Amino acid sequence: MALLETKGLTARYGDFQALFGVDIVLDQGETIAIIGANGAGKTTLLRSIAGVLANQPNAVLFDGEPVGVLAAPDIVARGIAMVPEGRKLFPSLSVEENLLIGRYGRAVKGHWTLETVYNLFPVLKERRVNPGTALSGGQQQMVAIGRALMSNPRVLLCDEISLGLAPVIIKDIYAAFPRIREAGASIIMVEQDIGQALKVSDRVYCMMEGRITLSGVPSELTREKIHAAYFGVA
Amino acid sequence: MTWLDTIIQGVLLGGLYALFAAGLSLVFGIMRLVNLAHGDLIVLAAFLILVLVTALGLNPFVATLVAMPLMFAIGWALQFFLLNRTLGADILPPLLVTFGLSIVIQNGLLEGFTADSRRVSVGGLESASVALGPIHVGVMPVLTLASAIAVIIGLNQLFYRTSLGRAFRATSDDPVTAGLMGIRPKRIFATATGIALAVVTIAALYLGTRANFNPTIGPARLIYAFEAVIIGGLGSLWGTLFGGIVIGIAQTFGAAINPEWQILAGHLAFLVVLLVRPRGLFPRAVD
Ligand SMILES: Nc1ncnc2c1ncn2[C@@H]1O[C@H](COP(=O)(O)OP(=O)(O)OP(=O)(O)O)[C@@H](O)[C@H]1O
Ligand SMILES: [Mg+2]
Secondary structure (H helix, E strand, O other), X not given: OOOEEEEEEEEEEOOEEEEEEEEEEEOOOOEEEXXXXXXXXXXXXXXXXXXXXXXXXXXXXXXXXXXXXXXXXHHHHHOEEEEOOOOOOOOOOEHHHHXXXXXXXXXXXXXXXXXXXXXXXXXXXXXXXXXXXXXXXXXXXXXXXXXXXXXXXXXXXXXXXXXXXXXXXXXXXXXXXXXXXXXXXXXXXXXXXXXXXXXXXXXXXXXXXXXXXXXXXXXXXXXXXXXXXXXXXX | OHHHHHHHHHHHHHXXXXXXXXXXXXXXXXXXXXXXXXXXXXXXXXXXHHHHHHHHOOOHHHHHHHHHHHHHHHHHXXXXXXXXXXXXXXXXXXXXXXXXXXXXXXXXXHHHHOOOOEOOOOOOHHHOEEEEOOEEEEHHHHHHHHHHHHHHHHXXXXXXXXXXXXXXXXXXXXXXXXXHOOOOHHHHHHHHHHHHHHHHHHHHHHHHHHOOEOOOOHHHHHHHHHHHHHHHOOOOHHHHHHHHHHHHHHHHHHHHHOHHHHHHHHHHHHHHHHHHOOOOOOOOOOO
């Protein structure tokens, strides 16, 4: 049974329909990547799964249970955490407080604690009393990832974690992912950088204009196929 | 020596205004809601204390402790079931609804208690005084200021040292992302208003013991509270205390020159601060 599944997922912003029947599957232990051009609907897909946008109950199944209507706090309580696009750290909170808020109001068990997150990203420990937003972009992204990990999620949703970061920083951040997987998270990674997406994922979905236009394992996806799925031209 | 005396009386009076203002400041800081019924809620709490004192024969301080959880519950429910629905991009609905609420509370109190002036007696403590060197200060005004300082220390501890305080700040920064962390903004707002009304109850004790009150005096207390918040700078609780003290000193000085100038002097001080520092004296750095 799939760990997480969307079935005919649709989403709209007022009159504008952003998703048209999206079906994706995430198995236990897997990392899948979602790629697609600007405006394809990748963020909308993650926001729908995370409960920021409401859906039909059966449009999202987690552990076989319908969770499509649940709001964000219920989704995170069930074990799906998000690293949002643009990091979205809380400016009024220090680095450490940003991490702590990731497990607000719950006694969570599991590998991830302040200590293990600081082991994963040692630089955060040095900066822990600084406001989260006083850090460099890469460090802020580490805080955003650590904050999501603090809830010990079974599914981690990552929205463009390499956005706006220098290549060496991106490499550092992706270096943390094997340990995140080992600790038990299955991952949905939205990524604009196709090379990066193919490198880190077990399977890839490509989106265009609110639909899945291609899916497969990285080794089978040729440049031509991806190009066609990305821009709708052969 | 009379100048010093006037300043000290003003500082002590400022404690009362800071108590009026702390709840308003808290609610505004967390959810950008200006509660126009704030002053009437203070008066409501004063009547609640009065009822507990007269009907049950409780000591006013004990009555305040009993009234605090009741007022917390009223605040929680008020926010959760009514005011949360008015929050949004448009700032007009909360103003209209709390303005309406102000009228409802006033009329409800007039209906229940008539327009007669009331006072909560603290058994002679209101006329007791202590000597600070050459100056005599009332015990109740000193307790008022001490309570204001304690409330502000307490709220700051809550805000900066507890998990609930982190949730308050995170929700104030970004409610959508706060939701992704498992925070339910509507409950956070309800809790904040509950706490604000618990503080209002403390303010009501000193309002009701200091002088006569009746159901119609709420709006003027709202104005003093509002001025204290603005003078102090939005989002700063210590600033709010300072703002209360500025108004208190201005009023006692005004009254020292001419008793009719007391209220006017407070408003003038507010206008002067607003002209010189439109964002208040200690605005929060962010936003
Ligand atoms: N809050 C919103 N209100 C209205 N339309 C929106 C909103 N957010 C996104 N959209 C629209 O929905 C579509 C999908 O947007 P989405 O942000 O999901 O794309 P994306 O694939 O994440 O793009 P990007 O790579 O730029 O992050 C776009 O056409 C966008 O303009
Ligand atoms: Mg996006």
